[in-house]
Amino acid sequence: MPSMIDRAYKVKELVKPGKALIIYGPRRVGKTTLLTEFLSGTKLKSKLDSGDNIKVRQILGSQDFDRILEYASGYELIAVDEAQYIPHIGKGLKIIIDQMPGVMVIATGSSSFDLAGAVGEPLTGRKNTVVLYPIAQQELLSIHNRHELKERLEDYLVFGSYPEVVTARNRKDKMAILEELVSSYLLKDVLALDRVKAPGVLLDILKLIAFQIGSQVSLNEIATQVKLDVKTIGRYLDIFEKAFVIRRIGGFSRNLRKEVITKAKYYFLDNGIRNAVIAAFNPLDSRNDAGQLWENFLVTERIKKWTYQGTYGSFYFWRTYGGQELDLVEERENTLAGYEFKWSDKKKPKAPSDWVRQYKNSTFSLVNRDNYLDFVL
Numbered sequence: 001m002p003s004m005i006d007r008a009y010k011v012k013e014l015v016k017p018g019k020a021l022i023i024y025g026p027r028r029v030g031k032t033t034l035l036t037e038f039l040s041g042t043k044l045k046s047k048l049d050s051g052d053n054i055k056v057r058q059i060l061g062s063q064d065f066d067r068i069l070e071y072a073s074g075y076e077l078i079a080v081d082e083a084q085y086i087p088h089i090g091k092g093l094k095i096i097i098d099q100m101p102g103v104m105v106i107a108t109g110s111s112s113f114d115l116a117g118a119v120g121e122p123l124t125g126r127k128n129t130v131v132l133y134p135i136a137q138q139e140l141l142s143i144h145n146r147h148e149l150k151e152r153l154e155d156y157l158v159f160g161s162y163p164e165v166v167t168a169r170n171r172k173d174k175m176a177i178l179e180e181l182v183s184s185y186l187l188k189d190v191l192a193l194d195r196v197k198a199p200g201v202l203l204d205i206l207k208l209i210a211f212q213i214g215s216q217v218s219l220n221e222i223a224t225q226v227k228l229d230v231k232t233i234g235r236y237l238d239i240f241e242k243a244f245v246i247r248r249i250g251g252f253s254r255n256l257r258k259e260v261i262t263k264a265k266y267y268f269l270d271n272g273i274r275n276a277v278i279a280a281f282n283p284l285d286s287r288n289d290a291g292q293l294w295e296n297f298l299v300t301e302r303i304k305k306w307t308y309q310g311t312y313g314s315f316y317f318w319r320t321y322g323g324q325e326l327d328l329v330e331e332r333e334n335t336l337a338g339y340e341f342k343w344s345d346k347k348k349p350k351a352p353s354d355w356v357r358q359y360k361n362s363t364f365s366l367v368n369r370d371n372y373l374d375f376v377l
Helices: 031-041 054-060 065-072 089-099 112-119 146-151 153-159 163-167 171-191 199-210 219-226 230-242 271-277 290-309 353-358 372-376
Strands: 020-024 046-050 077-081 104-109 127-131 246-251 264-268 314-319 325-332 335-341 363-367
Touching (some): 020 031, 077 089, 153 271, 171 271, 199 264
Parallel strands (some): 020 127, 046 077
């Protein structure tokens, strides 16, 4: 990926002695690029290895003090790419941090369920964790102005914003990259789990989710359609979320009896991946899911914005049994903000009456094609 796109994170600002910097994120979003660009510009004596390397795996996964310290000796910075492949990686990094004061450590990993479990407890208080997503609209401002972002909006809605996709020269290349991402990478992390034995079923579940963007998902319905039990469906969806494929958003309620909270909505963390799962790359004017793509795009761009700004809070949707609803509700520091997303400009919606009545100090905003950049940048 060309380095001219400024990513949200600057590794040199995040890496510190005595702490491991853990960079999570889906495969192929630029974690390795971020790492190698930093290493090429640093004056620190550094060592870069990959969890793909069997020897590195054996050493850092050994929990053997002597072997690990011999491996790291003489360096000011140890960097491990694809660290999710190394068993007990957290304990290995902890040995380096504890026994070699002043040494800096960076590890990247693509599947958070592996890496989070492996590094979480051993590195309590000794790590700084960040998540890198496909390229955000705010990152694209480094190469496009606001007018150009709007001109390219359809491209982002259909093909998403993985680095290779953004820089690909034509539609054919974009489609090929996304199909490769889904078939070779996206499912690879998920299938690496011992208990997942049926790749075909996983894709079937993802397809069903892809067609229900913006709608409440019934796990019972999915279970019936793919002939699995509800618990298994829930577990697979949880794995997809931890592998950075989808994001679950629950219903918001302050105990109003008429508010719906039993089901959740699911969004793909990239529009291009969603469209690749159902093999639908046709232009917006010839498809009937433009509103769904719009909602998915806005929710995921908002997630990226909050993540990169370090904003803490929660996302929900809101719906009553009477049919009043908001596409997104944000709760942070005891404030509530409700949003309605509109792709077509037929009529300007008003705030739902139950929302205004029940949540008097909340706000309501319409996000459309005219003002969306203010929402995501």
